[in-house]
Amino acid sequence: xxxxxxxxxxxxxxxxxxxxxxxxxxxxxxxxxxxxxxxxxxxxxxxxxxxxxxxxxxxxxxxxxxxxxxxxxxxxxxxxxxxxxxxxxxxxxxxxxxxxxxxxxxxxxxxxxxxxxxxxxxxxxxxxxxxxxxxxxxxxxxxxxxxxxxxxxxxxxxxxxxxxxxxxxxxxxxxxxxxxxxxxxxxxxxxxxxxxxxxxxxxxxxxxxxxxxxxxxxxxxxxxxxxxxxxxxxxxxxxxxxxxxxxxxxxxxxxxxxxxxxxx
Amino acid sequence: xxxxxxxxxxxxxxxxxxxxxxxxxxxxxxxxxxxxxxxxxxxxxxxxxxxxxxxxxxxxxxxxxxxxxxxxxxxxxxxxxxxxxxxxxxxxxxxxxxxxxxxxxxxxxxxxxxxxxxxxxxxxxxxxxxxxxxxxxxxxxxxxxxxxxxxxxxxxxxxxxxxxxxxxxxxxxxxxxxxxxxxxxxxxxxxxxxxxxxxxxxxxxxxxxxxxxxxxxxxxxxxxxxxxxxxxxxxxxxxxxxxxxxxxxxxxxxxxxxxxxxxxxxxxxxxxxxxxxxxxxxxxxxxxxxxxxxxxxxxxxxxxxxxxxxxxxxxxxxxxxxxxxxxxxxxxxxxxxxxxxxxxxxxxxxxxxxxx
Ligand SMILES: Cc1ncc(C[n+]2csc(CCOP(=O)(O)OP(=O)(O)O)c2C)c(N)n1
Ligand code: SF4
Numbered sequence: 001x002x003x004x005x006x007x008x009x010x011x012x013x014x015x016x017x018x019x020x021x022x023x024x025x026x027x028x029x030x031x032x033x034x035x036x037x038x039x040x041x042x043x044x045x046x047x048x049x050x051x052x053x054x055x056x057x058x059x060x061x062x063x064x065x066x067x068x069x070x071x072x073x074x075x076x077x078x079x080x081x082x083x084x085x086x087x088x089x090x091x092x093x094x095x096x097x098x099x100x101x102x103x104x105x106x107x108x109x110x111x112x113x114x115x116x117x118x119x120x121x122x123x124x125x126x127x128x129x130x131x132x133x134x135x136x137x138x139x140x141x142x143x144x145x146x147x148x149x150x151x152x153x154x155x156x157x158x159x160x161x162x163x164x165x166x167x168x169x170x171x172x173x174x175x176x177x178x179x180x181x182x183x184x185x186x187x188x189x190x191x192x193x194x195x196x197x198x199x200x201x202x203x204x205x206x207x208x209x210x211x212x213x214x215x216x217x218x219x220x221x222x223x224x225x226x227x228x229x230x231x232x233x234x235x236x237x238x239x240x241x242x243x244x245x246x247x248x249x250x251x252x253x254x255x256x257x258x259x260x261x262x263x264x
Numbered sequence: 265x266x267x268x269x270x271x272x273x274x275x276x277x278x279x280x281x282x283x284x285x286x287x288x289x290x291x292x293x294x295x296x297x298x299x300x301x302x303x304x305x306x307x308x309x310x311x312x313x314x315x316x317x318x319x320x321x322x323x324x325x326x327x328x329x330x331x332x333x334x335x336x337x338x339x340x341x342x343x344x345x346x347x348x349x350x351x352x353x354x355x356x357x358x359x360x361x362x363x364x365x366x367x368x369x370x371x372x373x374x375x376x377x378x379x380x381x382x383x384x385x386x387x388x389x390x391x392x393x394x395x396x397x398x399x400x401x402x403x404x405x406x407x408x409x410x411x412x413x414x415x416x417x418x419x420x421x422x423x424x425x426x427x428x429x430x431x432x433x434x435x436x437x438x439x440x441x442x443x444x445x446x447x448x449x450x451x452x453x454x455x456x457x458x459x460x461x462x463x464x465x466x467x468x469x470x471x472x473x474x475x476x477x478x479x480x481x482x483x484x485x486x487x488x489x490x491x492x493x494x495x496x497x498x499x500x501x502x503x504x505x506x507x508x509x510x511x512x513x514x515x516x517x518x519x520x521x522x523x524x525x526x527x528x529x530x531x532x533x534x535x536x537x538x539x540x541x542x543x544x545x546x547x548x549x550x551x552x553x554x555x556x557x558x559x560x561x562x563x564x565x566x567x568x569x570x571x572x573x574x575x576x577x578x579x580x581x582x583x584x585x586x587x588x589x590x591x592x593x594x595x596x597x598x599x600x601x602x603x604x605x606x607x608x609x610x611x612x613x614x615x616x617x618x619x620x
Contacts, residue, residue: 072471116319
């Protein structure tokens with residue numbers, strides 16, 4: 001069979017979501033940000049909420065998220081995305097509002113805004129990309145950097161005596177009454193990608209029902225700053241990141257269900 | 265019918281915000297302006313459904329303001345000096361993303377934690393930038409509680425006309441003192457949707473992006489040129505000032521805010537002694553009335569600039585008069601308010617000998 005006959009609509013498994021713009025992404029090959037963006041676009045399409053969704057982009061590698069998603073967006077200062085999202089949501093309570101933030105953005109400079117936004121139970125979705133490092137600024141330590149993990153500012157590996165311990169921010173915020181749903185996902189395998197998509201779908205659904213804050217952590221990779229190939233980085237993620245940041249729900253209407261290993 | 269009542273400056277300002285059809289307020293308590301948040305918490309939501317939220321910090325408040333302002337509605341915050349310092353990052357972003365909003369600074373004495381007493385120590389910060397990058401706020405300086413009221417709707421109008429943050433710069437005394445005020449009839453809430461606002465993208469238009477990030481230097485320069493052109497237009501069109509007995513004056517006092525009122529009293533006292541003193545009061549600190557002060561300089565023998573700081577607006581006064589006449593300074597700092605007597609003494613000391 002030739003190409004023309006294969007590439008027909010009936011054979012298509014995946015199409016480009018309508019909400020995803022036809023713009024080449026600036027992310028490094030194999031980076032989890034791209035997959036996470038696509039999932040957001042798919043979910044927005046499936047729920048038919050493109051016209052009613054407003055996103056907030058962070059400072060970090062996803063600073064240009066608004067170049068890829070065909071929705072109204074605001075770009076926030078470093079760490080402040082959840083405060084910006086709060087402002088939008090308070091004035092447009094019937095719209096869907098999400099922030100999209102990295103670990104430096106959300107769990108370092110923006111810890112205060114994150115905790116208080118969660119504590120107020122703002123009816124928004126926070127998407128938290130945890131790649132254990134500062135991607136955009138060239139691989140410095142993040143709050144989530146693993147013990148012993150090398151970065152440009154922990155060149156001998158993260159030493160807890162000097163730099164403290166990795167911050168499991170999702171575990172922290174899951175304790176807050178304002179948080180309705182907190183889950184940890186990954187996008188390193190097809191199964192994990194599917195589970196992440198489900199988590200995003202659920203979150204927007206809950207937002208529609210005005211249930212409160214939904215928090216989706218996506219344990220991700222940074223091949224460039226981890227200094228690995230995309231494949232190596234996914235393997236490293238599975239062997240190092242996921243054991244420390246186990247996938248599963250930390251808080252959900254059905255009760256907590258942390259799965260210690262690789263999700264499904 | 266206009267309503268006449270006795271009100272504290274901060275409360276009068278808050279009442280004016282409600283009556284201006286303000287949609288949202290985000291703030292954090294700090295003396296001497298906490299009454300704004302308190303008054304709004306008590307009255308706003310019940311009466312008009314206005315969003316009033318006590319943020320966890322000024323950093324959060326200004327970023328909530330950025331988000332809320334992005335929806336194209338009337339939004340405001342207020343704070344006092346240390347709080348405004350914390351907001352500077354956000355203000356710079358708001359200025360670049362061109363989001364209209366009202367920021368009120370009820371200034372207290374600094375630097376640092378300073379004092380809760382009135383001051384004008386934040387003139388530089390308000391007028392020259394404060395945050396990073398080349399940007400300007402439109403800055404209105406009230407001198408009466410009445411103006412605390414009247415400047416609120418005016419500030420919103422300017423903010424939307426220019427898509428620019430507007431600051432009301434009042435000192436702590438104006439926030440705290442009670443005066444008779446005439447309240448205006450409530451203005452209906454704004455219902456139009458701004459074409460640039462992020463409210464959800466209908467199929468009929470391109471997506472709206474509010475950002476201050478333009479990574480290409482050429483693009484960033486274009487944004488800067490656009491902003492500078494806007495500021496030029498503001499300078500051409502929006503200068504406001506008040507002159508008091510300036511027509512035949514030989515000495516001019518330049519002062520803004522509360523201090524200008526004290527100076528008026530000084531001028532009256534001076535005239536009783538036969539010294540022809542007038543008062544020139546900039547109402548907009550940006551845009552600054554350079555031309556008007558320059559014209560005055562052609563007619564007078566000297567200028568005494570009076571402020572509650574170490575001499576900040578005096579730099580603009582000197583720029584305006586281009587060295588044509590001597591400019592002297594009288595300032596009190598740290599929360600001390602100058603008296604008409606001490607200003608008069610300064611006039612006599614600096615100028616009177618030379619006049620005769
Ligand atoms: C106030 C401020 N401080 C520091 C920076 C520099 N900065 C840009 S991105 C970044 C770290 C981003 O890391 P993360 O949030 O983990 O996102 P990633 O790039 O890994 O996706 C930092 C420190 C900034 N832009 N603003
Ligand atoms: S630097 Fe890291 S986080 Fe950033 S795009 Fe590249 S791989 Fe992704």
